[in-house]
Amino acid sequence: MKKLLAILLATMLVLAMAGSAMAEGGTRKVFFTNAFYTAPFCDPLNNAATAYAQENGVELTIVDGQGDASVQLDQIKTAIDQGYDGIIYFPADAEGSITIVNTLNESGIPYAIIDSRVDASVADTIYGFAGPDNIQMGEAGGQACVDLLGEEGGKVVCMMGAAGTDPATNRQQGFVNIVSQHDNIEIIYAENVEGWDTAIAMSQMQDVITRFGDDYDFIWCHDDGIYQGVHQALEAAGIDEAESGIISVGTGCNAAGVAGIRGGYHYGDVLHSAKEEGQLGVQLCIDAMDGKVKPGDAVWYKCSSPLVTIENVDEFDGIGW
Amino acid sequence: MKKKRDFGSFVKSNIIIVALAVFVLLFSVSAKGFLTVNNITNILLQISTYGIVAFAMTISIIGGEFDLSVSSLMGFITLLFTDLAKKAGVFPAILVCLAVGLLTGLLNGLMVSRLKMNAFVVTLGMMMFIKGLALTYTGGRPNNFPNPALNSFANGSLLRIPTITWFFLITFLAVHLILRYTRFGRNVYATGGNPTVARMAGVNVEFYKMMLFVILGFVTSVSAILMSMRLSAGNVLYGSDLTMSVIAGIVIGGTSMAGGSGSAVRTFWGTLFIGVLFNGLQRLEIQASWQDVIKGAILIMVISMDTIMAQRKVRKTIVRD
Known part of the structure; x- marks a missing residue:
């Protein structure tokens, strides 16, 4: 005592x-x-x-x-x-x-x-x-989605940031602004990732894999912390993004995003520099x-x-x- | 000699008050402007919204139960209140929100008391259900309700005491009186202490178990409405740390999680201690990461001292007997 x-x-x-x-x-x-x-x-x-x-x-x-x-x-x-x-x-x-x-x-x-x-x-x-201009960031992601899926279109998974936050709301708004103009693009999953947490993103992506396997063409991640979780889940499930033709775009451009871009399994990132x-x-x-x-x-x-x-x-x- | 012993036994039985006094003294010396009317008012205001729920949770814990769903309920009610206040007016919104709080508590209570389901599982499920409902209700978007009159009411003060602190003090007094001087209070202690013995003594344990949740749901709604008024907004994120913060205040005050013992007074001291600690550390201008380390260490130390004192007391009683 x-x-x-x-x-x-x-x-x-x-x-x-x-x-x-x-x-x-x-x-x-x-x-x-x-x-x-x-x-x-x-x-x-x-x-x-x-x-x-x-x-x-x-x-x-x-x-x-x-x-x-x-x-x-x-x-x-x-x-x-x-x-x-x-x-x-x-x-x-x-x-x-x-x-x-x-x-x-x-x-x-x-x-x-x-x-x-x-x-x-x-x-x-x-x-x-x-x-940043979060709507513009979302629109850049949406435009990449439209350009890359082309005329065939495809299915999209959206891994959004924390519910109720301005970046999550507006990045998604910007993304939807663009993709909603294209009937051949279907958003099959759009969920918020609590706290922008990598581990939670990984767990949610595991749910996506359980539900849809690899039957989607594009993954839109609201930041690279979320993308990191998504990539880990895909890797753990043995799904190679490059081989299966799944295109991912995130925002941020952190080390994981850059590694993905350089490794050829992550198409790109809308820059959001924390620094x-x-x-x-x-x-x-x-x-x-x-x-x-x-x-x-x-x-x-x-x-x-x-x-x-x-x-x-x-x-x-x-x-x- | 007797005086020395009296002081010693006071210290041993009231570690939280002694720790609070020590911290107030040290912050007064080290943190500029800590012991001013403005800052004391600020601390009271900071602990009030969650403190209101802490008193209702104290009744639950004394009654041998606890509720994890209050955090989600708070977020949902803030959304519901702001939305309904815009659409139907403030008073209907208040009535509906209070009814939703009561109903949630009633559902939790019925499942725990009548269906004998485990409170942890029931309230965890309810927490997820309400959070999902809140996200569905507004699609994850927060709501605002910029009403100057309500905002001034919630951020105003009466006799230099903030309005919300009045609610906190009234709830404290009401819970203290109920627990200490009414049959309801005595039966809550009996229910939490030993439900089998309580039942044999004629206490309707199921009724009391149910009421613990009903009261908590109602009080959480009151607190959530006040929070909405204070911020002029509603968001599913509001109150996300409510359960843990409230339980921390209760436990540090000395109320046993095992049920059957504790008091509103103890929760008052515990909640105030946490408020003083958090405010003092911010005033010392310590970075957030270190603040968390220090907060955690101090909380563990204070609870350890309290536990050691309680164990010694029990040992002495056994030896004497």
Whole structure:
């Protein structure tokens, strides 16, 4: 008992010292609530944002928004109370962002929205948004699907991102915008992958294989973490994507996506660079703190999103995530 | 000497209160602005939505059962409320949501009490069913309902205490009084402690088992409606960590998962402890990954101390007897 108490007190002492040390810095401090902190995409995003912040004399504190707008609202209220110089907000969902954006606007603290858009009702009040055009990304995937399946058309499996998130909703919307114009293309499966989790994606793909075998022609994955799970499931089932003629397109262009493209079993990825996005998010926040961007400007620091295939993979290798 | 012994026995029986006091003290010293009215209000607000459910779950756990479906129910109700409020008005939406909560609880309760099904299996199945229903209802899309009046109500305060915290305090008081001073409360303890003996003593165990779930379903709906009002939105993701967060607060407070013991007061302290810990760590500006490590370690330590104390108490009683 005494030992446990001693450990508890020692931990507290370390925390207290750490807290005191951190409070003494002279640099500008920015708070970043990342809705999907543990998603594979967010690890390089967090690292890139931290590194870019350091290069620019900003001390960045990142917390896990747990995919929950109410958690993020609480975190942001605490951050406002702490007096941060700037805030970066990666929304869990657009609809839940209304109260949070209003709270941020009332606080007067400069802020940046990153990755996912806020609700349209408050979109005009923000400083700006750093992220991709998810609808355009989905349309690029849809166009690849139409072009590759050609006149014969075919069956499509859609492995979507976490339900209710802006990227998942809009990437699918963009994809459907294009493929729905072609009667010869049939979406036979479209399910959300909880938490954009590779293991869950693998498990869901195993279900697809159980139901449909390899009787589909195209797989649309909302990111490369999901694609990785899909590929592993196919591999485990002994289905060779190249041999069976299954074409897959994802987004992101991470190491797994690039390996697939180079290996000839993954057609391509619509680029979504976590590094670029992290850097743009921090830059937007810096510009807001410097007064270069003002509330209501609603500027868009847009991530580039070309389709990366074997033709141009060398150009983009290592800049995805 | 007697005073020393009294203090010692207080510490041994109230580890959570002592730990809370230690943490409040240390965060006050190390985290700037921790002990301010604003931050205390913030902490109370942060624990309120889930805290309301925690008290109802305390009744269930004391009664020997628990419910995994509350997390999905919360997400579904937030969607249902925002959708119906837009289509049919706020009051019909509230009534329907409360009815759905009651009905869900009733179904869980009937399956556990009348069909003698295992609560884990029943509520796990219900969790999946409701989540599927929520995803089907809106096709995975979140809903918004930007109603300034409701939003101001949920984010407002009365006598400097946030509105939602009033709901939390009223639920706490009601559950405390029910458990401590009513026959219903005594029978819940008896049901959870030893259902066979309770039955022999004339307690209608099946009825009480059923009511545990009914109350929990109803209270979860209330909490979900408040969350929707606070965020002006509904999303299947809301409350996804509700079950685990709530059970953590209950267990850390000292209520036994085995049933038959515990109290609303213990849950109050446990929930407050978690709120203080999470808020304090954020204020110390520790990165999310380290926050999780520290939170986990501290929770294990506090529960270990409590368990060791309880075991020693039992051993001493046996030796004395």
